Amino acid sequence: MIRHGDGSAVRGLGQPARRDAGPFAVAAAVAVLMVLPLAPALLAGRSAATTAGLIGLPVESLVILLLLVVVPGRIPRLVLAAVFSGFVTVALVLAGIDLGFQSSVGTVFVPVDWPRLGDGYGVVADAVGWFAADLLVVAVLAAVVVCAILLARSALLVARVVRTYAAGRRVLAAATAVWVGAALMAPPFAAAASAETIETAVSRTERVLADQAAVARAIERDPFAGVPADRLLTGLxxxxxxxxxxxxxxxxxxxxxxxxxxxxxxxxxxxxxxxxxxxxxxxxxxxxxxxxxxxxxxxxxxxxxxxxxxxxxxxxxxxxxxxxxxxxxxxxxxxxxxxxxxxxxxxxxxxxxxxxxxxxxxxxxxxxxxxxxxxxxxxxxxxxxxxxxxxxxxxxxxxxxxxxxxxxxxxxxxxxxxxxxxxxxxxxxxxxxxxxxxxxxxxxxxxxxxxxxxxxxxxxxxxxxxxxxxxxxxxxxxxxxxxxxxxxxxxxxxxxxxxxxxxxxxxxxxxxxxxxxxxxxxxxxxxxxxxxxxxxxxxxxxxxxxxxx
Structure with a gap:
């Protein structure tokens, strides 16, 4: 860029003009931010129906857009987008694993029990074959990576549009006000599905860790531990x-x-x-x-x-x-x-x-x-x-x-x-x-x-x-x-x-x-x-x- 003394700038020779994202790209980014953070609730069965579960404002997306609008600097914004993407992606993964556990073994998934994932993979492999199971794992990992990339890029794109256009800022402010109002009067519309999924995983883990004390007490209370060898099982x-x-x-x-x-x-x-x-x-x-x-x-x-x-x-x-x-x-x-x-x-x-x-x-x-x-x-x-x-x-x-x-x-x-x-x-x-x-x-x-x-x-x-x-x-x-x-x-x-x-x-x-x-x-x-x-x-x-x- 060549800058004039009055502060204005003209583009140098050979530098391509920056093109704003088209309306379809922006619409797709908005859809990603509206849908993916809600998906954990659908996977976990917390929504009464699929359509109802998709009608809501995800607080995670509102928060990241507000932060990306007010935080200056490219690197801090990239870090924030990555944190948001990772948070929602982890929630999606936890909800998906939980759905698989409840469908197959009738119990919820607790992160401290992650070694059981290997056993689950073995069962799937026995059902569909090891090659197909490996392909399934690769497909799931690819889907996770794609979701993470889409979430980060969508947040950055929509935030740039909001910073650029006053109408975008007004829409974001209105959406935030609607979410706050819905949280008070229509809770299902004020969604926090990803945050709730992470919170649920943390609370389950805390509960399991707390249960360890009860298990320890049960182990210690053994009425047969001190029974002499010549008095036990004599009837058999x-x-x-x-x-x-x-x-x-x-x-x-x-x-x-x-x-x-x-x-x-x-x-x-x-x-x-x-x-x-x-x-x-x-x-x-x-x-x-x-x-x-x-x-x-x-x-x-x-x-x-x-x-x-x-x-x-x-x-x-x-x-x-x-x-x-x-x-x-x-x-x-x-x-x-x-x-x-x-x-x-x-x-x-x-x-x-x-x-x-x-x-x-x-x-x-x-x-x-x-x-x-x-x-x-x-x-x-x-x-x-x-x-x-x-x-x-x-x-x-x-x-x-x-x-x-x-x-x-x-x-x-x-x-x-x-x-x-x-x-x-x-x-x-x-x-x-x-x-x-x-x-x-x-x-x-x-x-x-x-x-x-x-x-x-x-x-x-x-x-x-x-x-x-x-x-x-x-x-x-x-x-x-x-x-x-x-x-x-x-x-x-x-x-x-x-x-x-x-x-x-x-x-x-x-x-x-x-x-x-x-x-x-x-x-x-x-x-x-x-x-x-x-x-x-x-x-x-x-x-x-x-x-x-």
């Missing part, structure tokens, strides 16, 4: 106690139209078979601390008697010296085994906290057949291999936890039962995935998802029945239960956290010890069956089978 001496978690086996499996008939049919046939072989069964309900996933929270709750409903609570529990059922049995002389064929890496907590003497996972059970979605090993193979390895020969009393995962989301493709003698032969499962619908096909329709969920539970329960009908162990005490309800796409909105639990044994003394539990006969909990919180089970079990306490 000589018994082989097996806790079998059936993945996603929730109340919906026994009550939902379109799902329950197939599942209850399997259970009724199984009950007939068990009765013929001299087994007695009793059933009830437990309320799980989790929903749709995060199975390890249920396992920890059942084993320790501490309500473990968040990742931070889990970390507290497994970092403590709380007495787990596995450690209690091991202390009393049982050989303790954890059989989790879905794991691919060593589970150090299994020995350091739970106290298992033997850990088995996908790397050491000898399975060489095809995988079935999340389930790397079919449940029938798991049970046959366990029977052959641990029960088919003279052995010391055994306590084992077996995690059956063929009913784990995405519930496709599904395995099929094979003759028991071939169940530990990996080749028996060759071709089975191809004979089933793929996860990508099943997940195109909620009805298909629900149907395949029901079939997966039928398979897992059928595998258990084949185990019981072929293993002759008069000392067996089998505790079968679900870890949590399936995701909302199956369970429906607002479903309970209840899961079935059954005890199966031949020795009448087992049921004499628990007669005051008032569980109902059979594999299907009756209408009057008790409903306990899952954290009540450990203490009830230890008390029932430690009669000298």
């Amino acid at each position: 001496r000589g018994k082989d106690v097996v806790i079998a978690f059936v993945e996603s086996y929730g109340r919906v499996a026994l009550e939902a139209k379109g799902i329950a008939p197939g599942v209850t049919g399997v259970l009724e046939n199984g009950q007939t078979m068990l009765s013929a072989q001299g087994y007695t069964t009793r059933s009830a309900w437990l309320t799980s601390p989790t929903f749709g996933g995060l199975s390890w929270l249920a396992h920890a709750t059942l084993q320790t008697g501490v309500w473990t409903d968040t990742q931070s609570a889990y970390d507290q529990v497994v970092g403590s010296d709380r007495l787990s059922l596995a450690r209690a049995f091991g202390r009393e002389g049982w050989n303790t085994v954890s059989d989790v064929p879905s794991d691919t890496q060593r589970w150090d907590v299994g020995t350091s906290f739970y106290g298992y003497r033997t850990l088995r996972d996908a790397t050491d059970v000898g399975y060489r057949g095809p995988t079935f979605g999340y389930a790397r090993v079919p449940d029938q193979y798991t049970l046959k291999r366990f029977a052959d390895t641990d029960l088919s020969h003279p052995h010391a009393p055994l306590m084992a936890e077996i995690d059956l995962v063929s009913s784990h989301t995405p519930w496709a493709p599904l395995p099929q039962l094979v003759p028991w003698q071939r169940a530990s032969d990996s080749t028996a499962y060759a071709g089975q995935p191809a004979a089933s619908e793929s996860a990508s096909t099943v997940w195109q329709s909620p009805t298909m998802v629900q149907r395949f969920y029901g079939q997966s539970v039928q398979y897992s329960l059928g595998a258990l029945e084949s185990f019981l009908s072929n293993v002759d162990d008069p000392n067996l005490v089998l505790i079968v239960l679900g870890d949590h309800q399936p995701a909302s796409i199956v369970s429906g909105a607002g479903a309970s956290h209840d899961v079935p639990i059954s005890i199966i044994a031949r020795d009448p003394a087992v049921f004499t010890a628990i007669s005051d539990w008032e569980w109902t006969p059979g594999l299907i909990p009756g209408s009057g069956a008790p409903v306990w919180r899952m954290d009540a089970f450990r203490d009830r079990l230890l008390a029932a089978f430690s009669p000298t306490l």
